[in-house]
Amino acid sequence: MTAQLAEFLPWIGVWTGVGESQAGQPCFVRNRFFPGLEGDGLGMQFEAWDPGMTTLFHGVRAVLATAPSGVMRALAYSTIHGALILELTPDDPGVMALAGESVAGNRISVTFLQEEPGRLLFTAFWRPAMHERQPNDGPRMTCGLTRAVPKRPPGV
Amino acid sequence: MTTPLIKRFHDWLGVWRGPIEWSDGRRGIMEFTFESIFNGQAIEVRTVSFDSEGAPLTRGWGYLSLDRNGRVIDNIYFSDAGFSVLHEVADDPGMLSLHGPLPGNRNLDVAMMVEDDVLAISSRLGEGYAASDARPRTFTRMRRIGRSLAPREEAE
Numbered sequence: 001m002t003a004q005l006a007e008f009l010p011w012i013g014v015w016t017g018v019g020e021s022q023a024g025q026p027c028f029v030r031n032r033f034f035p036g037l038e039g040d041g042l043g044m045q046f047e048a049w050d051p052g053m054t055t056l057f058h059g060v061r062a063v064l065a066t067a068p069s070g071v072m073r074a075l076a077y078s079t080i081h082g083a084l085i086l087e088l089t090p091d092d093p094g095v096m097a098l099a100g101e102s103v104a105g106n107r108i109s110v111t112f113l114q115e116e117p118g119r120l121l122f123t124a125f126w127r128p129a130m131h132e133r134q135p136n137d138g139p140r141m142t143c144g145l146t147r148a149v150p151k152r153p154p155g156v
Numbered sequence: 157m158t159t160p161l162i163k164r165f166h167d168w169l170g171v172w173r174g175p176i177e178w179s180d181g182r183r184g185i186m187e188f189t190f191e192s193i194f195n196g197q198a199i200e201v202r203t204v205s206f207d208s209e210g211a212p213l214t215r216g217w218g219y220l221s222l223d224r225n226g227r228v229i230d231n232i233y234f235s236d237a238g239f240s241v242l243h244e245v246a247d248d249p250g251m252l253s254l255h256g257p258l259p260g261n262r263n264l265d266v267a268m269m270v271e272d273d274v275l276a277i278s279s280r281l282g283e284g285y286a287a288s289d290a291r292p293r294t295f296t297r298m299r300r301i302g303r304s305l306a307p308r309e310e311a312e
Contacts, residue, residue: 037215038204040235059194063217067238069259075233077198077219083231085239103229103241 001040002066004088008033008042008096011112015120018051019143021058022125026051029122029143041065044074048141064088064096074098074110081106081126105129112145120145159196161222169199172275174298176205179280179291184213186296188275190220197221201230230254230266237281240264273300 011033021027027048036043046060062076062084072088086100086108094114101107110124125140158166168190176186189202203216218232228244242256242264252268258281266279280293 036202037217037233037235038212040215041217041233056194061193061198061200061219063233065217065233065235065239067233067259068236069238073233073239075217075219075231075239077193077200077221077231079194079197082221082223083219083229083241085231085241103223103231 002070002072004072005040005042005064005066007093008064009035011114011120012042014148015145016148017122017143017145019048019122019141021048022139022141024139025057027057027141027143028053029145030148031120031122031145036063037065044076048143060084073100078102081108084108086110101129102126115144118147160226161199161220162192162196165190165199165220167270168275171301172298173301174275174296176294176296178294182213184208186277186298187301188277188298193219201232203234228252228254230256237262237264242266274298275300 012035013033015031017029019027019029028051030047032045034043042064044062047056048058049056056079059079060076062074064072064074066072074086074088076084076086078084081102083103084100086098089097089099091097096112098110099108106129107127113121115121122145123140123142125138169192171187171189173185173187175183177183184205184207186205187203191200193200199220201218201220205213207213214235216232216234218230220228220230223229230242232242233239238259240256240258242254245253245255247253247267250269254266255263257263261284263282264279265282266277268277275298278293278295280291282291
């Protein structure tokens with residue numbers, strides 16, 4: 001396991017929050033980080049639901065892994081974009097920034113930022129292939145995520 | 157409702173394990189897990205191989221999905237080869253044949269088939285545009301672990 005990957009292992013668990021989709025819809029977000037590749041990777045399952053949790057707006061399943069060259073990438077399937085391979089781009093400690101293009105050519109950016117222990121800021125956007133010059137500061141999805149913990153019975 | 161992907165690959169879902177012989181002569185035990193995700197939109201494929209002492213040798217991860225023409229796309233990661241997007245190429249009925257590029261001017265051919273609860277996989281790493289078909293192949297025949305799935309009619 002690389003030091004870069006080890007940095008994200010404390011995020012293993014379930015994170016939830018209420019935010020807004022890129023299209024401006026309110027949504028409930030659930031993101032799970034879990035061990036993958038026999039401990040050599042980090043699995044992720046991202047879900048953005050309507051507030052009633054009956055419609056999945058966007059789902060992504062992924063694994064963050066290290067290529068033989070040492071480069072880290074996220075291999076993923078998105079219910080919107082299909083097959084994806086995103087690069088882990090250099091950033092500050094506590095930031096997981098992924099970017100790349102879908103097989104269809106859409107440009108995708110996904111960032112998790114640790115704001116404080118137990119709290120992540122998630123932000124992501126995608127731009128269609130035919131709008132390459134659309135600025136990165138256009139509409140995006142943003143959601144604060146809090147680590148989900150089981151309820152403890154009173155007195156325990 | 158069953159998706160076209162699950163209709164085609166229903167018999168593949170589950171855990172498979174069996175002997176593998178790599179193209180360089182090494183031998184081990186290979187395990188493949190096929191799991192339907194997002195209500196059958198894609199199939200997550202996780203692999204691990206072990207030596208005779210049970211130590212992991214290789215790890216892999218992938219997503220089978222269909223393109224708009226109904227052909228399979230398989231974006232994959234293998235610990236000893238890296239990342240690739242494989243596309244289905246024509247082959248006999250029941251056979252899934254995939255081809256795609258790898259970093260370093262290499263390419264990967266994979267042929268997979270399930271018959272009589274045996275998953276057979278043959279793959280070959282090629283190098284260069286005119287890679288020879290005569291290069292040795294990696295080959296594995298795996299049997300299903302656990303009980304067989306319900307017949308296709310019941311699953312639908």
